[in-house]
Amino acid sequence: MARYAHLAGWGMCVPDHILTNDDLSRIVDTSDEWIRTRTGIRERHIVNEKTETTSSLAVKAARAALEVADLSPRQVDMIIVATVTPDYPFPATACLVQDALGAAHASAFDLNAGCSGFVYGLNVGSSLITGGQADYVLVIGAETLSRITDWNDRDTCVLFGDGAGAVVLAASQISGGVRATVLGADGSGGDLLMLPAGGSRHPASQQTVSDGLHFIHMKGREVFRFATRVMPQATREVAERAGWTLDEVSLIIPHQANDRIIQSSAKRLKLPPERVFTNLERYGNTSAASIPIALCEAVEQGRIEPDDRVILVSFGAGLTWAAAAVEWSMPLPVKPVPWWRVLFSHLRYRWAWLRSFARRALRKLAVILLGPAEGNGWLARLRTHRDR
Numbered sequence: 001m002a003r004y005a006h007l008a009g010w011g012m013c014v015p016d017h018i019l020t021n022d023d024l025s026r027i028v029d030t031s032d033e034w035i036r037t038r039t040g041i042r043e044r045h046i047v048n049e050k051t052e053t054t055s056s057l058a059v060k061a062a063r064a065a066l067e068v069a070d071l072s073p074r075q076v077d078m079i080i081v082a083t084v085t086p087d088y089p090f091p092a093t094a095c096l097v098q099d100a101l102g103a104a105h106a107s108a109f110d111l112n113a114g115c116s117g118f119v120y121g122l123n124v125g126s127s128l129i130t131g132g133q134a135d136y137v138l139v140i141g142a143e144t145l146s147r148i149t150d151w152n153d154r155d156t157c158v159l160f161g162d163g164a165g166a167v168v169l170a171a172s173q174i175s176g177g178v179r180a181t182v183l184g185a186d187g188s189g190g191d192l193l194m195l196p197a198g199g200s201r202h203p204a205s206q207q208t209v210s211d212g213l214h215f216i217h218m219k220g221r222e223v224f225r226f227a228t229r230v231m232p233q234a235t236r237e238v239a240e241r242a243g244w245t246l247d248e249v250s251l252i253i254p255h256q257a258n259d260r261i262i263q264s265s266a267k268r269l270k271l272p273p274e275r276v277f278t279n280l281e282r283y284g285n286t287s288a289a290s291i292p293i294a295l296c297e298a299v300e301q302g303r304i305e306p307d308d309r310v311i312l313v314s315f316g317a318g319l320t321w322a323a324a325a326v327e328w329s330m331p332l333p334v335k336p337v338p339w340w341r342v343l344f345s346h347l348r349y350r351w352a353w354l355r356s357f358a359r360r361a362l363r364k365l366a367v368i369l370l371g372p373a374e375g376n377g378w379l380a381r382l383r384t385h386r387d388r
Ligand code: ACO
Pocket: 029, 030, 031, 034, 035, 038, 039, 114, 115, 116, 154, 155, 158, 193, 218, 220, 221, 223, 224, 227, 257, 258, 285, 287, 315, 316, 317
């Protein structure tokens, strides 16, 4: 029997702190006017360096998505975190999220496809569901780009922001959900948008730090040209794969990088502005988080209705591009969560924290009692002493 992957839950999280264009004009030689006319961005949200990370934003977005889906974290089979700003190179941010949620039965991994990562994640998650390997997959796009931004470089620092968005993909035999995806890559453009150091090519050293190689490096004009070419192309291709005409598409949710890129793509596709969703003026480019954040806001603003056909389309570092055709199947508006479920969720996440704490403690205790290798721990020594 055919299986479909539906978007059953969605949630987002952005940091409280807002950095406006005027704030930026006090840091670098720029102006609100330049940023707004060249990019469409007015402000962006920035994490608190001490208290917020990519995983902490991802966890909050994931919890909200699970709440909408009315799903326990223990039912989740897989967690995919799309990010270019993981908490660490390893372990994967997805594993930190899995632990914080108490998603005890979920496998977890990170996916790096630049800003296209979230749509790549939808492709992987929906394929696992339609192939019968998973029933529930949590796909998260989460970024703290402010942590890899050179705040002295006006070419890049005006563009990016922090945030996270998540969706729950759920298996169903009812037709709908993710109907088609298109993924692409062109590594010959890898140098156009990169973080040069911190990997095996240029491991972190005093030199790489002083050369500013741990910040985003971007050739803006080339990326712009690439984006205006692939966005309409991927949109057309995914509509064709889903068997839709563009006239049948209710809403396009493009990657929120630059309003000029979005408008140019819409013009090429002959789409009126009301069928293209934008919110980048308030968030800037949040890379892999931009599409799920926009999706959440489109739902909240009543721009998506049941049975609507929606296309998500992105481009990013790699270079990569990706598009997904989604048939919206969830009833809207979402009913408010009753107080007892809020309380129950709170207790569940406290329990997840306790579970994690206990597992860490037990692991330490096992090494003390049994030793790092079989038979040389404290218990073994006690036994030897007793037998003598
Ligand atoms: N404030 C004022 N002036 C500026 C600023 C700034 N913040 N930044 C650049 N300028 C100046 C430049 O120095 C240049 O001056 P010059 O003519 O004297 O040399 C002038 O403005 C024009 O610069 P351009 O680079 O030609 O400006 P452009 O119109 O191309 O806009 C931008 C630059 C906004 C970066 C654009 O190229 C762009 O959006 N590119 C795509 C970037 C993008 O989407 N990246 C994200 C990819 S997704 C991912 O995976 C993270």
